[in-house]
Amino acid sequence: MQLSREDLLQAYRRMKTIRAFEELLHDEIQTGEIAGFTHLYCGQEAVAVGVCEHLSDDDKIVSTHRGHGHCLAKGCDVEGMMKEIWGSREGLCKGKGGSMHIADVDKGMLGANGIVGAGAPIAVGAAMAAKIDGPDANGKLKVAIAFSGDGACNQGTTFEAMNMAVVTKAPAIFVFENNHYSEHTGFEYAVGTQRDIASRAEAFGMRVWRADGTDFSAVHDTMSEVLEYVRAGNGPAAVEFDTERFYGHFEGDPQRYRAKGELDRIREERDCIKKFRESATEAKLLDGADLDQVDAEVAQAIEKAVVAARAAERPKAEDVLVDVYIDY
C-alpha cells in the first residue's frame, strides 16, 4: 500500500522524534541529570510507528520497559514525556512513573511496564472490552496491541494471554519485537526453540505474520493485513518483527556481549530511519530537503522539550501521598 506524501512525512517525523528524543536522553544520562533506569528503543522505531500509524485513540496498546517509542508513536505528548523522565510534577504521570511507567489512557496508551511479560494479559482485557463494545459503523472492531520482546515471549503471562485471547476470540494483537537480546542474553540461547517467536503464537492457534522490523513499509503493510483480519472479528493475531537494538539493555550497559563491529554493522545496514530515507528518496516519494526540514523541526522540538523539562515544577514531598486511591 503506497502512502501519501503527507503520511510518509508524518511517519518519518514520528520515527525521527523517537530517535532524537532518545539520543538526547542517552547524552543527558551521562551527565547524571536524569534519575533511575532508562531503556532506549533506538533502532526499533519502524515497528512502533509502522504499527501505531494505523491506530486511533480508541485502539489500545500496552508497552514494555523499553516504551518511549510506543508512547511517542501512540501520540503521547513529547514535552509531557520529557518532563516525566525529568521527574517533574508537570510530567505525564506527575513524576510518579518515570521512564518505565509512562501512560496516557486517553490516547489509548495503557502504560509502559517495568515487568517483562506483564503487558500481554492487560492487552487481552482491553481487547475483551473492545469485543464487548462491538464493531463501529464500518463493521470494524477496535483492537488492543501488546508489544513484547524476545524476553517477554518466554514469560508464562505471555503464553496465558495468547491462549486466553484465542479462547475468547478477543481482538488482541501480539506484536513481538525480536531485537535478539533479552537484557544481556541472546535469542539463540533463551528461546528454546531456537526458531522464531511467531511459530509459538501459531501453536496457540492464531494466525501469524512475520516481517523485517527495520523496513517501515514492510511493517506498515503487514499491519494493514493484520488489522484488517483482527478488526473483522477473526480473533487475535501475532506478528514478529525482526529488529535491532542500537543501545544496551539499559543506559550504562557496557554491552560486552556484542560481537566486534556489530553496532557499527547494524547502524550501517539495519537502521530503519536511514533505510526509510534511502527508499523514499530513491523512489522519489520524498526529497532530501523535505526530510532535512523534518530533521531540523524535530531537533528544535526536542530541544524545546528539554528546556521545558528543566524549567518545569519539581514535585513536592506531600505529593507522595496523592493518587494512591480515588477515595479512601
Place this chain on the structure above:
Amino acid sequence: MAKMMYRDAVRNTIFQEMKRDDSVVVLGEDVVGGMGTPGGPEAIGGIWSTSTGLFGEFGADRVIDTPISESAIVGAAGGLALSGKRPIAELMFADFIGVSLDQIWNQIAKFRYMFGGKTKCPAIIRCIYGAGYNAAAQHSQSPHAILTGMPGLKVVMPSTPADVAGLLRQAIRDDDPVIFMEHKALYGVQGEVPDDPDFCIPFGHARLTRAGQDVTILATGMMVGMAESAADTLAENGIGCDVIDLRTTSPLDEEAILDSVEVTGRLVIVDEAPPRCSLATDLSALVAQKAFASLRAPIEMVTAPHTPIPFARELESAYLPNPDKIEAAVRKALAYN
C-alpha cells in the same frame, strides 16, 4: 428484607449490578462451567454457585469463562478496567494469588499512582479463602495480610450475607481496585439481606456485633462468628465483650478499634492466618502506638500457628482459632493486673 445464604448474596448482587450497569463484566475459571463439554454451558455455573444463571442472562461477552490462567485473569481484569469496564474477576481459591501476584501487586494496585492519578482501575478480584473444608495447605489459606499491605488495593472481608450484599455492591461501584474475600465456610450461612437495590456499605466502617465493657475482640470473616460465640458464653458469666467485625482491612476503621480499647483497656485479636507479619500484628501495633495509655493488659492474639495448613480433621481443628481459644484469651487478658 429477604433471607438468603451468603453465596446467594454474592450471586444476586452481581446479577443486580450487571442488570443496572452494562459495564459490569464477570470473568474467571468455570464461572460458566461446562464450556466445551457434552454437558454444555452452565453445566456447573461456578463451583461455588456464585455465578449461576449469569451466562444465560448476560452472554459470553460479559460472562467470560477463562482457561486456568490466573495471571491472565487478573491482568485481563486490569485491561478491562482501564478500558472503561467494571470487571469482577474470580480467583476460585485465594491461594492462587501466588500465581497471579504480579498482576495484582505490580499492575492493578499501582496503575493509578504510577500514571499520575490520570486513570482509574475499578477491578474487583473475588478471592475465595479460608479453612474449614479440610482442603489442606494450598486451598485453605487466608492471605488477606499481604494484600492489605499493598498500597492501592482495598481489601474487604464480609462475614454475613447482608455485609456481602452491601460491601460487594460498594465494591462494584467503587472506582479503585478491590480485593473481595469470600470465606468458603460461610457460603451456606443464612441471613437477612435488605431489599434496597442500592444498599451499599461504605468501606472503612467496622460493625459492632456484641457490646461489652470488659474486653475488645477484633475479628474478620469466619472469625467473627467464633468471637461472637465466645462473647456469648462469657456474657453468661458476667464478662462483657465488644466484638468488632472490621469488615474491611484496607481501609481500616481505626476509630472504632481505638474507641473500644479506650473503654475496655483489654484487647484480643482473632485472625485465621499465621501470626507473623499478619493482620493481628498490624492491629496490635496500631493499638500499642495509639492507645498505649488505655491498655491495662498485654494484647492477646488468637491466630493460626506459624505452619502450613494441615489436612486431617483433627489437625485442621487444632490449627484454627475457635471459641474456646478466644474465651481463654479473653480470660487471660482479664486476669492480668
